[in-house]
Amino acid sequence: MTTLFEITTLDDIRPSPFCWRVRLALKHKRVPFDTVGISYSQIPTLGDGSFKAMPVLQDRLAWIEGSSRIADTLESEYPQQPTLFPADPERRFARFVETWVESALHTTIFRLVAFDVWKRLHPTERAYFRSTREQRLGTTLEYAHEAALARLDEFPAALEPLRRVLLTRQFLSGHEPAYPDYLVFAALKWQRLVSDVVLLPAKDSVEDWYTRLDQLAQE
């Protein structure tokens, strides 16, 4: 018997995204389950009373708290069912980091630095660069630069996914750097080579990671 405990509302909607992760993981693993809607004040009545948040799953005799722990447990308890974490011969992790870097970081950095790059080009190269880049920017190099300067304070938040990974690992790729790290590093290197603007606070954990990779790049 498997039961998923979820926060519910007056109209019995179960909104928690963490509970939806578990619902889909249970379906993926073909584990029959029922759900019980509870209110915040009922949380201490579950299991041994130690739970602080939902989801909580009661799977046979075990009580498990938290979507990540539940997903990991389902994966190990039901190994014969389809995996929740497929192997990655298609390099999906690296490709996802690439699409993330290009949409969340390159877009902002490009607006900021295109004007700086233009100033550094040989005069005979500037017209080509300006016209192709302004078409991409949808505005002038100068205006894009000013608009980017006005929103610099938003940049550190864009790196939050990396920052959270660095709480538990030295590199995005594990104990050693690999291509996913280089994808992010290259974006920051680009900005730092051509622009004097400081995008991150000095004590940001991203700075330590950047320094480790920069040493590698210079070896």
Added chain:
Amino acid sequence: MTTLFEITTLDDIRPSPFCWRVRLALKHKRVPFDTVGISYSQIPTLGDGSFKAMPVLQDRLAWIEGSSRIADTLESEYPQQPTLFPADPERRFARFVETWVESALHTTIFRLVAFDVWKRLHPTERAYFRSTREQRLGTTLEYAHEAALARLDEFPAALEPLRRVLLTRQFLSGHEPAYPDYLVFAALKWQRLVSDVVLLPAKDSVEDWYTRLDQLAQE
């Protein structure tokens, strides 16, 4: 002999992030290389004249264009060297999607919907929810909601990494959905269950992907 062709500047800075990816990939693979700085106008003089952008790598007799293609080629041509794409027994792909979802999507959705959830709770549950959530938001439920409404037009861009993956695959995890897909789906499901606000344009490719997963969730 391996040569990396890179765009250079008057002061011989090599700013391109795509070239920096390749530089680090070559070092990772322990491939000795030199670099040649070229200007935009020189691109048509390289190789057979068909190249449109940098980086271009001349590795022994082959010419290769584009950072992704170069990284894939280095990985297959130098299989005895450290891999650029390590296997993923630690579920780094899923964990990275999780940190991305929680920092790029949950933050915005939470500000938008916390007030909607509060309204749907049993009156005896509301004080607890308001005080814990307002502490997390750093403001009132009402103000966070209004501030989020004022920035709704920024939300579609946050899903761009997923949208780009969906250009080439049915699901974030490949031909079949898996836990990385569920992490993103659950965030959107949360918003749609409690809020009438429409966050994505109807023709967004994310909508097709969402519908496929929503059918799965209801089976």
